Amino acid sequence: MVFRPVCLRPHRRPPTNQTASHPSQQIHSIQHLSGRTLSSKAFVWRNVELGEHCFIMENNVVQPFVKVGSNVIMWSGNHIGHHSTIGENVFLSSHVVVSGFCKIGRNTFLGVNTTLANNVTVGDDNWTGPGVTLMNDTEPAALYxxxxxxxxxxxxxxxFKVRVGT
Structure with a gap:
């Protein structure tokens, strides 16, 4: 996995004379940064390393010194704690909370409202259902x-449709 540091700042549109009467009528801009897609409503610290082809939706907070692998999707409302590492091909559903110093293995799916305690390592090829709280490290290919x-x-x-490795 190759990490390339990218300086990310939330994109702000210049003020216009038009005002939306309802929040659902507001248009959110999307930044496309070298194969990475970042919502204007996401907050990613400057010292975060993003891999290729990452997609970060609105209301995500990614704290400092986080490393994100390639092909990672973060749906809306997630919180990624400082000094955490997310492997390649990871999907984070809505409202996932990753505490500090966590490591998420490759090819992992974290369901809605999954919570990881501090210093937890999630093995490769893991899958968690909704509302799971992980307090301890997991084995590879575990299903919660x-x-x-x-x-x-x-x-x-x-x-998984395709088996990883042989």
Missing amino acids: PAKSEEPSKVSALRF
């Missing part, structure tokens, strides 16, 4: 069903 702290006996690889 909704609101569970214990992994399922079923491998998470069962839910």
Whole structure:
């Protein structure tokens, strides 16, 4: 995984004479930065390293010294804590909270409202359902069903169309 530092600042539109009467009528601008897409409503600190082809939606907060791998999608409302690392091909659903010093492995899906405590390492090929709170490190290919702290006996690889590795 190659990290290329990028200076990101939230894009602000110049003021116009037109005002939207309702928040749903406001148009959010999107920045396209060298294969990375960043919503104007996302806040990414300047000292964050983003991989290629990242997509960061609105209301995401990415704190300093975070490293994000290639092909990462962060849906809306996530919080990524300082000094965390997100591997390649990771999908973060809405309202995921990643505390500081966490590491998320490659090919991982974190469901809605998933929470990671400080210093937690999520293994490669993991899948979490909605509302899962992870307090301890996980094994590779673990599946955590909704609101569970214990992994399922079923491998998470069962839910991926393409098997990783041989």
